Amino acid sequence: MATITAAMVQELREATNVGMMECKRALTEANGDKEKAVRILRERGVAIAAKKASRAANQGLIGAAVRNGRLGALIEVNCETDFVAKNPGFQAFVKDLAEKALDMADGAITETTKAEMAAKVAEIGENLVAKRNVRFAVQGNGLIATYIHLNGKLGVLLELGCEKDATAANPAVQEVAKDLTLHVAACSPKWLSRKDVPADVIAAERDIYAKQVVGKPPQIVDKIVDGKMGKFYSQTCLIEQGFVKDPDTSVTQLLEAKGKEAGDKLVLRRYLRWQVGE
Secondary structure, eight states: OOOOOHHHHHHHHHHHOOOHHHHHHHHHHTTTOHHHHHHHHHHTTOSOSSOOOOOOSSEEEEEEEEETTTEEEEEEEEESOHHHHTOHHHHHHHHHHHHHHTTSOTTOHHHHTHHHHHHHHHHHTSOOEEEEEEEEEOOSSEEEEEEEEGGGTEEEEEEEEOSSGGGGGOHHHHHHHHHHHHHHHHHOOSBSSGGGSOHHHHHHHHHHHHHHTTTSOHHHHHHHHHHHHHHHHHHHBGGGSEETTEEEEEHHHHHHHHHHHHTSOOEEEEEEEEETTO
16 A cells, blocks of 8 residues: 655645545545546546646747748747746747748757757757747648747647638738637647547546436436536537637637638637647
8 A cells, every 4th residue: 555645645636626635535545646546536526627737847938930821830949947948048049949940840850950059058058958849831721820928938839721812811810810829828728629539538538427427317327428528528629618708609609700700711720739848
């Protein structure tokens, strides 16, 4: 039997918003396994569905760049201290690398920028790592939007599609794209739509919800579970989430309304949300 420490209990409490005694009992039952303890608490209906975002282990910055509204790049560059991350020279360096990443293949930044990174390390006197990069090029008609939040600690890259070429230049549509990047930053969706949710995740969620309603008449258990799954999708799937600026309107409804205003059909094709140290 694993020893359950106060630190373990506190960590579980911070992740689930459940009382200390409930957390200790769950950890004891799970033999110290935090993930199993979270599942136990959820099955009992006392834990929140999503754990709080853990603090990033590394320092650094997320950088973004867009070219002509049709090509966008997102990069992460790590450093050892927050002091360096706040340095204007380092911030300018990351911005310059983001522009260069517009012409790099996905994942190539570590090898491609070795010489530049080495020179910057010598200048700053601290280890730096070009961790990752990705590009989005518009697929057909549409536009690319980016957003950097928390002083470079979080970045979003997004592609908004349309049917007409002229729609991408519409200021109102560009504003929608920017608003959606803000939404992604704030609401942290896990998937674009419910069809993107892995089958094993769906099965696990349904199992948890079924255990929460044990004892109910069999004929209504499925309806209750389906209802809970609907809420799960509305919390985790981007196009089903309530829009951050108007929670009573889903992102899908927002796209339909704004597309109608623009005389076109808008579709959110893909997105990325990166946080330093993930």
